[in-house]
Amino acid sequence: MTSLASPVAADSATAIHDSLRRFRRSADWKPLEYLFWCLPVAAYFLFPGNYLLLSQIAVTSLFALSLDLIFGYAGIISLGHAAFFGVGAYTVGLLGMRGMGDPLTGLVLAALFAAILGFFSSFLLLRGSDLARLMVTLGVALMLYELANKFSGITGGVDGIPGIEIKPVLGLFEFDLYGRTGYIYAVVVLFVLFWIARRIVHSPFGQSLRGIQMNAQRMPALSVPVNRRLVAVYTLGAAYAGVAGAVLAQTNQFVSLSVLGFENSADLLLILILGGTGRLYGGLIGAIVFIVAKHFLSDLNPQYWQFWLGLALVLLVMYARGGILGTASKWLEKRRQRAQSRPVGGAA
Amino acid sequence: MTILFDGIAFGMLLFLISVGLSVTLGLMNFVNLAHGVFAMVGGYVCVVLLNDWGVPFLATIPFAIIVPGLVGVVLERLLYRRLYEASDLDQVLFSLGLVFMAVAATHYFFGARQQPLHLPAFLSGQIHLPGADIGVYRLFLVIAGIVVAVGLQWSVIRTSFGARLRAAVDNQRTARGLGIDVNRVFMLTFALGSALAGLGGALGVEMLGLDPEFPVKYLVYFLIVVTVGGGGNILGSLWAALLLGVADVAGKYYVPQIGAFIIYAIMVVILIVRPQGLFGRAHH
Amino acid sequence: MNAVLQTHGLVRTFGGFVATDHVDLAVQAGARHALIGPNGAGKTTLINLLTGYLAPTEGRVTLMGEDVTRMPQHARCRKGLVRTFQINQLFGDMTVLESVAMSVSERLGLGASWFKPLAACGEAVDEAAVILQRLGLLSDAYETTRNLAYGRQRLIEIALALAQHPKVLLLDEPAAGVPTSESRELFEVIAQLPRDVTILLIEHDMDLVFRFAERISVLVSGALLLEDTPEVIANHPRVREVYLGEAHG
Ligand SMILES: Nc1ncnc2c1ncn2[C@@H]1O[C@H](COP(=O)(O)OP(=O)(O)OP(=O)(O)O)[C@@H](O)[C@H]1O
Numbered sequence: 065m066t067s068l069a070s071p072v073a074a075d076s077a078t079a080i081h082d083s084l085r086r087f088r089r090s091a092d093w094k095p096l097e098y099l100f101w102c103l104p105v106a107a108y109f110l111f112p113g114n115y116l117l118l119s120q121i122a123v124t125s126l127f128a129l130s131l132d133l134i135f136g137y138a139g140i141i142s143l144g145h146a147a148f149f150g151v152g153a154y155t156v157g158l159l160g161m162r163g164m165g166d167p168l169t170g171l172v173l174a175a176l177f178a179a180i181l182g183f184f185s186s187f188l189l190l191r192g193s194d195l196a197r198l199m200v201t202l203g204v205a206l207m208l209y210e211l212a213n214k215f216s217g218i219t220g221g222v223d224g225i226p227g228i229e230i231k232p233v234l235g236l237f238e239f240d241l242y243g244r245t246g247y248i249y250a251v252v253v254l255f256v257l258f259w260i261a262r263r264i265v266h267s268p269f270g271q272s273l274r275g276i277q278m279n280a281q282r283m284p285a286l287s288v289p290v291n292r293r294l295v296a297v298y299t300l301g302a303a304y305a306g307v308a309g310a311v312l313a314q315t316n317q318f319v320s321l322s323v324l325g326f327e328n329s330a331d332l333l334l335i336l337i338l339g340g341t342g343r344l345y346g347g348l349i350g351a352i353v354f355i356v357a358k359h360f361l362s363d364l365n366p367q368y369w370q371f372w373l374g375l376a377l378v379l380l381v382m383y384a385r386g387g388i389l390g391t392a393s394k395w396l397e398k399r400r401q402r403a404q405s406r407p408v409g410g411a412a
Numbered sequence: 413m414t415i416l417f418d419g420i421a422f423g424m425l426l427f428l429i430s431v432g433l434s435v436t437l438g439l440m441n442f443v444n445l446a447h448g449v450f451a452m453v454g455g456y457v458c459v460v461l462l463n464d465w466g467v468p469f470l471a472t473i474p475f476a477i478i479v480p481g482l483v484g485v486v487l488e489r490l491l492y493r494r495l496y497e498a499s500d501l502d503q504v505l506f507s508l509g510l511v512f513m514a515v516a517a518t519h520y521f522f523g524a525r526q527q528p529l530h531l532p533a534f535l536s537g538q539i540h541l542p543g544a545d546i547g548v549y550r551l552f553l554v555i556a557g558i559v560v561a562v563g564l565q566w567s568v569i570r571t572s573f574g575a576r577l578r579a580a581v582d583n584q585r586t587a588r589g590l591g592i593d594v595n596r597v598f599m600l601t602f603a604l605g606s607a608l609a610g611l612g613g614a615l616g617v618e619m620l621g622l623d624p625e626f627p628v629k630y631l632v633y634f635l636i637v638v639t640v641g642g643g644g645n646i647l648g649s650l651w652a653a654l655l656l657g658v659a660d661v662a663g664k665y666y667v668p669q670i671g672a673f674i675i676y677a678i679m680v681v682i683l684i685v686r687p688q689g690l691f692g693r694a695h696h
Numbered sequence: 697m698n699a700v701l702q703t704h705g706l707v708r709t710f711g712g713f714v715a716t717d718h719v720d721l722a723v724q725a726g727a728r729h730a731l732i733g734p735n736g737a738g739k740t741t742l743i744n745l746l747t748g749y750l751a752p753t754e755g756r757v758t759l760m761g762e763d764v765t766r767m768p769q770h771a772r773c774r775k776g777l778v779r780t781f782q783i784n785q786l787f788g789d790m791t792v793l794e795s796v797a798m799s800v801s802e803r804l805g806l807g808a809s810w811f812k813p814l815a816a817c818g819e820a821v822d823e824a825a826v827i828l829q830r831l832g833l834l835s836d837a838y839e840t841t842r843n844l845a846y847g848r849q850r851l852i853e854i855a856l857a858l859a860q861h862p863k864v865l866l867l868d869e870p871a872a873g874v875p876t877s878e879s880r881e882l883f884e885v886i887a888q889l890p891r892d893v894t895i896l897l898i899e900h901d902m903d904l905v906f907r908f909a910e911r912i913s914v915l916v917s918g919a920l921l922l923e924d925t926p927e928v929i930a931n932h933p934r935v936r937e938v939y940l941g942e943a944h945g
C-alpha cells in the first residue's frame with residue numbers, strides 16, 4: 065500500500081496542506097471557552113454569600129461531565145449513574161469518620177473505588193438495547209441503594225453520616241463555614257478534570273467513542289475493539305462520578321442515602337439533556353440552569369418545582385432535542401446557511 | 413400459605429397494571445415510564461367517587477377503567493403519537509417528564525397523604541380454610557386477574573382487532589397497505605392498556621396504597637414484569653408478575669432487610685442472561 | 697498459486713434457511729476476483745462470515761494460512777482483511793476528514809491513546825488527506841457526512857476501508873446506489889489500487905465485472921456453482937440460465 069501514501073504532485077500537496085490547517089486547529093481552545101471559564105471566577109466576586117450554592121453547581125457540573133463522557137460520547141445510556149457518585153461520596157464519608165480526611169487522598173480513593181465498580185458493571189452493558197442498558201444501570205444503582213440502606217450501621221442510612229472531618233487542602237487551606245475554600249476547591253477540581261476530559265474527547269480514543277456512538281457496527285471493520293473501548297470509557301466515567309461525589313461529601317461534610325437515589329440519577333440525565341449531550345459544556349450549562357432554577361422555583365414551592373421539571377423534560381424532547389447547546393448551534397447553523405444563500409438568491 | 417396467596421394477589425395487581433405497558437413496549441416499541449400514572453388515575457377516581465360522592469366500591473370500578481382509558485386516548489393523540497418513531501431515550505425522558513408532572517399535580521390537588529379506602533363488607537373479612545386464612549378481597553383480586561388474562565389472550569389471538577394489532581406491529585407499512593388503520597389500532601391499544609392500568613390501580617388501592625408518589629414507587633416493579641415477562645407477551649407478563657409478587661411478599665416477610673436487593677439482582681441477571689425476558693421469544 | 701483467503705466447507709443457517717451452503721472459496725494473492733449471483737444468493741452473508749461479522753454454523757475461514765474462524769472482526773481487520781458495506785455504514789455527524797482520520801489513526805494503533813488530539817497526529821491526518829484527494833473527496837473534507845449526496849458517501853465508505861491499508865479488500869457492491877456516470881470513476885479508483893491488494897468484488901453490473909475481474913465465482917442459493925475466468929463464465933450455459941438470464945431480462 066505504499067502508493068497511497070506516496071508523494072503527490074507539489075501543487076496538490078500545498079492544496080492538501082492548506083485544507084488541513086483548519087482541521088489541525090480544531091482541538092484548540094476557542095475564545096468562547098475562555099469566556100466561559102471566567103464565569104466561576106466572576107461568580108466568586110459577584111456572589112460572595114452563595115458559595116454553597118456555587119459549589120453545588122461545580123459538583124453537579126462535574127457529575128454531568130462524567131455522564132457526558134459515557135452517554136454523550138460513547139452512547140451508553142444510564143439511569144443509574146448515581147451509583148458511582150454515591151460510592152465516591154461514601155468513600156470520603158467513611159474515611160473522614162476514621163480521621164482520614166485528607167481531601168486529595170479522598171479524591172483518589174473515591175475515583176478508584178468508583179472505577180472498580182464501573183469496570184465490573186460495564187461488562188453488563190456491552191450487549192443489549194438502550195432499554196436493557198437503562199434497566200441494568202437502574203438495577204445496579206437500586207441494589208447499591210438497598211445495600212447502603214441495609215448496612216445503615218456503617219452508612220448511617222437515611223440520616224446519613226454527619227460531621228465528616230475533612231483536613232485542610234494540601235495541609236494549607238481549611239474548609240471554612242461559608243464554603244469559600246470549598247468553592248475554590250470544587251472549581252479547581254472541576255477545571256482540572258474538565259481539561260483532561262477535553263483532551264480525551266479530542267484524542268483518537270475520544271474520536272473512536274463518537275464513532276461507536278454513531279455506528280457501532282462499523283467500528284470493528286475499522287479494527288476497533290469496541291467492547292474494550294466501552295469498558296474503558298465506562299470505567300473512566302465512573303471514576304469521574306466518584307470524584308464528583310467525593311467533592312460533594314468534602315464540601316458539605318455530610319453524606320446521606322440520597323446521593324445514591326434514583327432521583328439523583330434521573331435529575332442528572334435531565335441536566336445533561338437540558339444542556340446538550342456530547343459537547344462537554346452541555347452538562348456544565350445544564351447544571352447552572354438546573355440548580356439556579358431549582359433554587360428559585362423550589363423556594364416558591366417544592367412541588368411546583370417538580371411540575372416545571374417534568375414540563376421542561378416534555379418540551380425538551382418534543383421541541384429542543386439537542387438541549388440548550390444543540391439548539392443554539394442548530395440555530396447558528398441555519399443563520400449561516402441563510403447568510404450564504406442570500407447573495408446567490410439576490411443575483412438570480 | 414397465606415403469604416403465597418398474598419403474593420399471588422399482589423402479582424395479579426402487578427399484572428393488571430403492567431400488561432398495558434407490556435403491550436405498548438413490546439408491540440408498539442414505546443418505553444412508557446408514565447404507565448403507572450394511568451393506574452394512579454384509576455386509583456384516585458375510585459377513591460374520590462367512593463369517599464366524596466358515596467358511590468359504592470364496585471360501581472366506581474367502571475369509572476376507574478373509563479377515565480384512565482380516555483386520558484390515555486387524549487395523551488396518545490396529543491403527545492405519544494409523535495414519539496413512536498423516536499429513540500428509546502427520547503421516550504424515556506418524555507414519559508419521565510409526564511411522571512414528574514403527574515406527581516406534582518396530584519400533590520397539588522390531593523395532598524401528600526395516603527388515600528384511605530374502605531372496602532364494602534362483602535369483600536372484607538377472611539375465609540377460613542384448613543391450613544390457611546384467605547382474605548376475601550385477595551380472592552377477588554386473583555379472580556379478576558385471571559378473568560382479564562384469559563380475556564386478553566383470547567382477544568389478541570381470536571378477534572379481528574387482535575389480528576389487526578399483530579399485523580400493524582409486525583409490519584406497519586404492509587398493514588397500512590392492507591387497509592388497516594394503524595393509527596387507530598395503536599390508539600385503541602394504548603387506551604386499552606391505560607384502562608387496564610386504571611383497573612389495577614383502583615383494585616390495588618387497598619393493597620398497594622395510593623399517594624402521589626405511586627407512579628415512581630412502583631415503576632421498577634412494572635418494568636421488571638415487562639422485561640422479565642418479555643415485551644408484548646401477555647402470558648409471559650402474567651407469569652412474571654406472579655413470580656415477582658410471590659417473591660416480593662415472601663422476601664419482605666422472611667428476609668425483610670434484603671428482599672428488594674434480591675429482586676433487583678434477579679432482574680439484572682435475567683436481563684443479562686436472557687435480554688428478551690424469561691418468557692419472551694428471541695424475536696417477535 | 698497461494699490463496700490469501702480461503703473458506704473450508706463454510707455453512708451458515710438462519711433458522712432452517714441455509715444462506716451459505718458448504719462454500720469452498722479460495723482467493724489468490726493479488727487476485728481481481730468477482731463474486732456474482734442473483735439477489736439473495738448469499739453474497740453479503742459470505743462476506744459477513746469472512747470478516748467475522750457473522751459466525752459460521754460450520755466450517756473454517758483461513759487468512760494467509762492462519763485459521764481466523766474464531767478471531768473477532770477487529771483483529772481480522774488489523775491483519776488486513778478489510779471490507780466495505782453494501783449499504784453505507786458511515787458516521788453521519790462526523791466530517792469526512794474526521795471519519796477518515798479516525799480510520800487511519802486506528803490502523804496506526806493510536807486508537808487507545810487518549811491525551812494527544814487526533815488533529816495533532818500529523819501522520820494520521822496527512823494520510824487521511826491523501827486518501828481523500830485520491831478519491832476526489834478533498835473538497836468535501838469539512839462537510840458533515842450526512843449532508844453529502846449518496847454517491848459521495850459511497851466514496852467515503854471506500855476511503856474508510858483504504859485507510860485500513862487492506863491486504864485483502866472485500867467490496868460489497870461498491871457502486872450500489874451511485875449514478876452510472878459516477879460509478880465509472882469509482883471503478884477507476886478501484887482498478888488503480890496496487891496489485892499487492894487482493895480484491896474480492898461483489899457486483900451486479902456484468903459489464904463492470906467482466907472488465908475488472910480475472911476470476912469469477914458464481915454463487916447460487918448459498919452454494920458455489922462454479923469458478924472460472926470471465927470468458928468461460930460468460931459462455932457457461934448454467935450461468936446464463938440462473939444468472940445472466942435474470943440480469944439481462
Ligand atoms: N440476519 C439474517 N437473518 C435471516 N436471514 C438472513 C439474514 N441475513 C441474510 N439472510 C437471508 O440470507 C439470504 C442471503 O442474503 P444476502 O444478503 O447474503 O444476499 P445477497 O446475495 O447479498 O443479495 P443482494 O444481491 O440482494 O445483496 C437472503 O435470503 C436473506 O434473506
Ligand SMILES: [Mg+2]
Pocket residue numbers: 739740741782868
Ligand atoms: Mg448483498
